[in-house]
Amino acid sequence: MTATTFWKQVTWVVHKDLRVEWRGGETLWMATPFAALALLLAPLATGTDTALIRRIGPGMLWLVVILFGMTISLRPGSYDSRPVRDLLTLNGLDPAADYLGKSLAGTLMLFGVTVALTPIMIVLYAPQGNPHWVGLAVLAITGTLGMGLLGTLVGTLVRGLRVRTALGPLLAVPPAVPVLLATSRGTDSALSQGSILTWLLLLIGMDLALIILGVLLAGPLNETTA
């Protein structure tokens, strides 16, 4: 398979998954309102300590994005059924292209959720500082990419298992911790015009590791779960 064909297949998977999501609306109409609700309710639980609310804002945003991101990645609708997977295998879809395409589609959905939730976080938590907007955008892109890659990888690992919804979060949490730390601490730094370089490098390292791991495992996982 040529590189052109490979990237055409990646684009094809992104297009397919986004079209299915657009028609089904699971992320937009189910996950996002609950995520917004979680952001809304958390300050009520902390009482009237506004200083504390300001401090936890960025962390809460990313915690909510990660948790609902995992829910989005592990939902039954995010997987092709077995007959469809058979069809794709017989029509030449490269499992690595499938992994990258699904991850990118998941990333775009999560990025959309993050963009939708950020104004809510700013209004409710009123974090102080003079934001470094470019830094925040780069953190959002690398952070949601990490979550998209991780969700797809875990989803592929537990695909077809009865205990998928229980095992998925257990497998996802350890590698999600550095992503959560890097995004929330990096956001704190970006809000106060501090350096985000360390956190950004951690996110880029995680993203690269997940890309390499997922691409290497995609073929064997596809054959064993066929």
Place this chain on the structure above:
Amino acid sequence: MENTALVRLTNVGYATSGSVILDDIDLTISGGDVLGISGPNGSGKTTLLRLLATLHKPTRGDYFILGATPSSSPEALLEARLRIALIGHYPSLWPEMTLLENVEMIDRLRGTGPSSVDPLETVGLKDLAGWKASRTSLGMQRRVEFARILNHIPRLLLLDEPHAGLDEAGRPLVDHLINKVIDQNGAVIMVSHHQYLVNPVLTRRGEVTSGTLQEIST
């Protein structure tokens, strides 16, 4: 290996989770063959079709399926897979997409343009092309699967209960599909409990019982 054989299984077996599903399968399929396979539920018929589709790898024995062998490179396996079509028990459609999109998505994946003949018209679904697959019956979904195959005639067509859900008017489509494959010197292997429907088109018959395949003289 004979060059004329599209498929050759020699002493093939398949086991999973400690259970032997198929054992000692010997089978040679050449261009023009239409093999009908019957057998009781759970005897291994569907597993045999998945194995012939290269979706399961035999756990023992030797095989040659359109050039794919146990030692094939990934490229050779891909080459073989692109010439195989499988219609299984359950429809392989995206429920949220329309019937036309379900056909076109596969065309795009294979990098082929739209066919000069509208395959949905051939299978009698032209007027329903814009319907979501989730709104349609099992028979209509089967027809969409047939339409996809008409766009890319395979060398080896594997059918698992192809008449399931089809109405009286839809049943001849199965024969139409088989004839298209045979016209191009391909072969068809079909599992069906509807023997009265498949017998007229078969050139060979076999029965799977407890994981073993016995050929029955026609």
